[in-house]
Amino acid sequence: MTELKIRELPDEKPVKMTVALPPDVYCDLLAYAALLSGNDGVMDPARLVAPMLRQFMMSDKGFARARRKEKAVVSGG
Numbered sequence: 153m154t155e156l157k158i159r160e161l162p163d164e165k166p167v168k169m170t171v172a173l174p175p176d177v178y179c180d181l182l183a184y185a186a187l188l189s190g191n192d193g194v195m196d197p198a199r200l201v202a203p204m205l206r207q208f209m210m211s212d213k214g215f216a217r218a219r220r221k222e223k224a225v226v227s228g229g
Contacts, residue, residue: 156184156187156188157207158184158188158200158203158204158207159188161195161199161200161203162203164202166202171201178197181197181200181201182194182197184197184200185197185199185200188200
């Protein structure tokens with residue numbers, strides 16, 4: 153099986169948000185959903201958006217530094 157960064161989707165109560173995607177990004181999202189689903193049938197690709205954004209933000213070192221700095225200022229550290 154293909155090694156994907158997102159392996160399973162957490163069952164969380166979502167916050168609704170409307171997003172417009174370029175057609176090529178949407179096609180890639182559909183392809184990713186199909187690969188993740190395997191033989192179980194194609195899952196709703198919208199369920200992938202939150203885990204993908206989470207993964208991206210966790211891997212962004214500049215964002216992590218800014219968040220740590222912000223938390224230090226808020227906590228008085």
